[in-house]
Amino acid sequence: MKIDWAALGSVFGVSLVATVALVGLFTLGIVGLTKQEEAAASGGSATLARTGAYACFALCAAAVAYGIYLIVV
Amino acid sequence: MEHITLLLAIVVVTALVFDFTNGFHDTANAMATTISTGALKPKTAVAMSAVLNLVGAFLSVEVAKTISGGIINEEGIRTEVIFAALVGAILWNLLTWLLGLPSSSSHALFGGLIGAAVMSAGWSAVNGSTIVTKVLIPAVAAPLVAGLAAMAATKLTYKIKANPEAKATAKGYRAGQIASAGLVSLAHGTNDAQKTMGIITLALVTQGVVAPGSNPPLWVIVSAGVAIALGTYLGGWRIIRTMGKGLTDLQPQQGFAAQTSAATVILASSHLGFSLSTTQSCSGAVMGAGLGRKGGVVRWSTATRMFVAWGLTLPAAGLVGAGAEFLTKQGPWGIAATAFVLVGGSAVIWVLSRREPVDHNNVNGDDLGGPDSGTPGVVTTAIAAVAPPPAGSVAAVADDGLKTTIHAPGPNDPAAPPAPAAAV
Numbered sequence: 001m002k003i004d005w006a007a008l009g010s011v012f013g014v015s016l017v018a019t020v021a022l023v024g025l026f027t028l029g030i031v032g033l034t035k036q037e038e039a040a041a042s043g044g045s046a047t048l049a050r051t052g053a054y055a056c057f058a059l060c061a062a063a064v065a066y067g068i069y070l071i072v073v
Numbered sequence: 074m075e076h077i078t079l080l081l082a083i084v085v086v087t088a089l090v091f092d093f094t095n096g097f098h099d100t101a102n103a104m105a106t107t108i109s110t111g112a113l114k115p116k117t118a119v120a121m122s123a124v125l126n127l128v129g130a131f132l133s134v135e136v137a138k139t140i141s142g143g144i145i146n147e148e149g150i151r152t153e154v155i156f157a158a159l160v161g162a163i164l165w166n167l168l169t170w171l172l173g174l175p176s177s178s179s180h181a182l183f184g185g186l187i188g189a190a191v192m193s194a195g196w197s198a199v200n201g202s203t204i205v206t207k208v209l210i211p212a213v214a215a216p217l218v219a220g221l222a223a224m225a226a227t228k229l230t231y232k233i234k235a236n237p238e239a240k241a242t243a244k245g246y247r248a249g250q251i252a253s254a255g256l257v258s259l260a261h262g263t264n265d266a267q268k269t270m271g272i273i274t275l276a277l278v279t280q281g282v283v284a285p286g287s288n289p290p291l292w293v294i295v296s297a298g299v300a301i302a303l304g305t306y307l308g309g310w311r312i313i314r315t316m317g318k319g320l321t322d323l324q325p326q327q328g329f330a331a332q333t334s335a336a337t338v339i340l341a342s343s344h345l346g347f348s349l350s351t352t353q354s355c356s357g358a359v360m361g362a363g364l365g366r367k368g369g370v371v372r373w374s375t376a377t378r379m380f381v382a383w384g385l386t387l388p389a390a391g392l393v394g395a396g397a398e399f400l401t402k403q404g405p406w407g408i409a410a411t412a413f414v415l416v417g418g419s420a421v422i423w424v425l426s427r428r429e430p431v432d433h434n435n436v437n438g439d440d441l442g443g444p445d446s447g448t449p450g451v452v453t454t455a456i457a458a459v460a461p462p463p464a465g466s467v468a469a470v471a472d473d474g475l476k477t478t479i480h481a482p483g484p485n486d487p488a489a490p491p492a493p494a495a496a497v
Contacts, residue, residue, distance in 0.1 A: 002202075002206070003205075003206055003210060004206070004346070004347060007345055007346050007347040008210070008214055008347050010345050010347075011214075011218065011338070011341050011342045011345050011347045011349065012214075012218045012221075014337075014341045014345065015218050015219070015222050015334070015337050015338045015341045015342070016218070016221060016222045016225060018337045018341065019222035019223065019225070019226045019330070019333055019334040019337045019338075020222065020225050020226050020229055022226075022333055022337070023226035023227075023229060023230055023329065023330050023333050023334075024226070024229050024230075024233070026245070026249050026329070026333075027229070027230045027233045027326075028233060029245065030241060030242050030245040030246070031233060031234075033241035033242075033245060034241045034242055036241075037240065037241050060249070060252075064252050064253075064256060067256045067336065067340050068256070068259065070340050070343075070344050071129070071132065071256070071259050071260050071263055071340070072132050072263075
């Protein structure tokens with residue numbers, strides 16, 4: 001019986017890192033949007049927060065696209 | 074010859090029924106958290122999952138060449154063995170659905186195959202070490218991996234602390250959950266619909282209808298995709314409720330973390346060559362997300378019942394598969410008797426489920442005792458004998474929100490309830 005511990009270990013590592021990174025990025029994006037919303041409510045603008053938020057969401061979208069690529073191929 | 078074609082037709086129909094139960098059993102994996110956190114309306118969620126399952130069925134380029142991935146020796150497998158295995162898998166899927174327990178449809182199929190193959194050809198037909206590497210270890214590893222990832226991710230989101238009052242927060246988590254749930258649905262369609270296509274193709278090959286090694290005919294792909302999508306759309310509301318509400322209370326952040334972890338684990342594991350079961354990953358992710366929030370709880374009594382069901386899946390489906398194979402060996406009347414057992418058993422389970430219906434109206438209801446207290450049958454008593462008392466005691470759990478225990482019986486809409494027996 002040969003158990004592929006290396007594969008299991010890499011699944012564990014990749015899943016942990018990818019999940020935490022994605023969820024973290026996404027949450028940062030949301031925080032950015034919230035900042036922008038608050039700024040807009042008080043009449044100002046928060047270009048940096050908004051740009052950062054969109055960058056975060058773009059990275060998440062790329063991850064989803066990669067996920068679909070993995071499913072299809 | 075007529076006997077052979079009839080048998081083939083029975084196997085094809087049974088395989089499609091299994092595909093259907095697989096669909097409604099596994100809706101919960103993709104959609105439970107999305108429904109319980111309110112990101113999508115129940116009906117919208119299952120409709121979206123159904124469409125993605127259907128799309129997934131057509132996406133695959135690599136069609137499953139083996140059903141069991143080497144667990145049993147499939148060379149010279151008889152059509153009756155496939156039929157017996159399917160009977161075992163379907164009955165176990167329906168029983169766990171009745172009890173509202175998420176369990177792996179693939180494990181049920183493996184169990185049925187193992188039982189039927191052993192009854193047909195003896196223990197040498199089964200590859201023991203493959204069972205350990207392909208079933209047992211993934212079953213233990215999947216919830217741990219997904220759970221730890223979801224827990225870490227949940228901790229992180231609460232540390233970053235997005236303003237929960239803001240509109241952007243609610244909208245953002247909604248979109249995030251929908252995206253990751255969509256990925257899980259798509260992956261499920263590609264994997265599990267393929268499995269049914271593999272079964273039907275194998276049956277067609279054994280009966281000499283198509284040449285060995287050929288791709289499944291178009292009607293097989295279409296019918297498998299449609300069966301899994303229909304099952305998904307009807308929705309295993311009982312299981313959705315256990316996963317979304319029964320194991321823990323999820324806030325949108327947690328739902329998002331759990332669903333992302335599940336999607337990541339499923340894709341990473343199948344891509345890196347150590348496949349982890351979808352159901353176990355999703356349940357583990359939900360529990361991890363529950364533990365990751367400060368003050369979050371996991372209802373361990375429900376979780377224990379689920380673990381017991383996981384442990385029983387292989388042997389129980391195997392026993393039914395073996396019994397069914399014993400019957401089919403007796404000749405045509407045995408096959409008829411097995412078909413009768415399948416239809417009768419499904420009908421009994423469906424009738425039992427109607428005593429305490431769970432559908433899209435009360436899937437988020439708080440009366441968690443529902444699916445258990447409503448079915449005091451032999452089966453429930455047997456399960457209760459091996460498992461701690463059911464999760465009726467929500468009040469005992471240290472919980473922040475006060476629960477109203479309003480009993481919310483769904484209207485008896487004959488079109489909405491999952492009616493597996495009707496499809497037989």
